[in-house]
Amino acid sequence: MNTQIIRHFILASVCAALFVIAPKLSAQSLLIENVTLIDGTGGAPVAGVSVLVDGGRFAKISAGNIDTPSDVSVVDGTGKFLMPGIIDSHIHLPGGRAGAGNREMVIDRPFGLQSLAAYLYSGVTAFYDSGNNAEYIYQMREDERAGHILSPRIYATVSLIAPPEGHGCCAGGTVVHDYEDGVKKLDALFKMKPDLLKFTRERRGMGPVGRNIPLLEQDLMNKLVAYAHENGIRTTVHVSEVALARDSIEAGADAFAHTVYLDDANMDFAKELVDNGIILSTTMTRIEADTSFLDDPLFVATIPEDARNEIRASERFNGSPYTGWLSSLRPAIMKNIKTLYDAGAILAAGTDRSLGPFPHQELRVIVESGIPPLEAIRIGTLNAAAYIGVEDEIGSIEVGKLADMLLLTADPSVDISNTMMIDSVYKGGVWIDRAALDVPANR
Numbered sequence: 001m002n003t004q005i006i007r008h009f010i011l012a013s014v015c016a017a018l019f020v021i022a023p024k025l026s027a028q029s030l031l032i033e034n035v036t037l038i039d040g041t042g043g044a045p046v047a048g049v050s051v052l053v054d055g056g057r058f059a060k061i062s063a064g065n066i067d068t069p070s071d072v073s074v075v076d077g078t079g080k081f082l083m084p085g086i087i088d089s090h091i092h093l094p095g096g097r098a099g100a101g102n103r104e105m106v107i108d109r110p111f112g113l114q115s116l117a118a119y120l121y122s123g124v125t126a127f128y129d130s131g132n133n134a135e136y137i138y139q140m141r142e143d144e145r146a147g148h149i150l151s152p153r154i155y156a157t158v159s160l161i162a163p164p165e166g167h168g169c170c171a172g173g174t175v176v177h178d179y180e181d182g183v184k185k186l187d188a189l190f191k192m193k194p195d196l197l198k199f200t201r202e203r204r205g206m207g208p209v210g211r212n213i214p215l216l217e218q219d220l221m222n223k224l225v226a227y228a229h230e231n232g233i234r235t236t237v238h239v240s241e242v243a244l245a246r247d248s249i250e251a252g253a254d255a256f257a258h259t260v261y262l263d264d265a266n267m268d269f270a271k272e273l274v275d276n277g278i279i280l281s282t283t284m285t286r287i288e289a290d291t292s293f294l295d296d297p298l299f300v301a302t303i304p305e306d307a308r309n310e311i312r313a314s315e316r317f318n319g320s321p322y323t324g325w326l327s328s329l330r331p332a333i334m335k336n337i338k339t340l341y342d343a344g345a346i347l348a349a350g351t352d353r354s355l356g357p358f359p360h361q362e363l364r365v366i367v368e369s370g371i372p373p374l375e376a377i378r379i380g381t382l383n384a385a386a387y388i389g390v391e392d393e394i395g396s397i398e399v400g401k402l403a404d405m406l407l408l409t410a411d412p413s414v415d416i417s418n419t420m421m422i423d424s425v426y427k428g429g430v431w432i433d434r435a436a437l438d439v440p441a442n443r
């Protein structure tokens, strides 16, 4: 049990004596009083706010007290900070492709459930699965929406669209050969209701030694993106370089699953993104080559020691040429992100790392890139919701939205690392009992 959990127990005991304790796993009314609100829209923190949650949604937000019936559960927010639940706009939920090299479609559902627990424990209340074993992620999403499992809100492409032998083809991807084949396969996929359909457009692959891999024909991609739109489904594209990003804009893409890695994002390109309303998932922790963040308490609490050691020993971090390549990319990618931000492009926090606490590291790298913490918070909440296309439902603390929120013990607008100082996590107004979640800290 870590100190944060101990603190939570102490707090819970104090609250129990003074107030009605926060509700446990029921969407009854809840009032958080006298809290400093950071609503996720980028606005300055506001102190002394009361937030009323009813029926799982924000019902009233007031600068002072809110008169409520006596059966409302009250949480004293004095000295605490309330922000929206964090959203990761790019993961691949572990447990769907558990075979060697993540290419065998072996389902390990218990492992998946542990991953979901780590996300919730880390204050991540929603994510977009950017490509997985279709059968696995579809079922997880169904179970989450039916309330059968304890999980962040799951949104998914279900299966991404790739060319034969192209990027993403062979780890649960849907391979399309021509338009006729593509329409048939997209129709089948649409029955599984992708929330946002992902394509890949990558000719090098990631790594210090690029190798040429096939791309979808531009004309075919244009037609398939249009076909998705005709069916009311937005699209995101894996890109890593400017030329292919431009192809994707030409095809009518709505979002990019990464920022560009391999080129400088100059102002002309940034302006194209802005003019076309493209939202980019940042995925900068994907290029981290330094493991020091793995020792932060939240990472220790949620990732087993052997798994952390495995990460340290992986190519990304073990000092191999790949590590060196990532290290060399880091400053350029951070500069790209800042350029895009300055131009007014919409950035959405995403990690592509698929472990609960990683979005906190992503937010740190975003701030390190020169973006103010409050903007980073918007990038990690409201903008990430917009990337998925669910910004009317989640992503900010505004009346009418689902009450996904974090109560923090320290101010993240002063130090973005304070997003990790989690007192409580709520999904749809329901308090998540973090001490009961299946994570290493509780085992």
Ligand SMILES: [Zn+2]
Pocket (backbone or CB within 6 Å): 090, 091, 092, 130, 131, 352
């Ligand atoms: Zn990915």
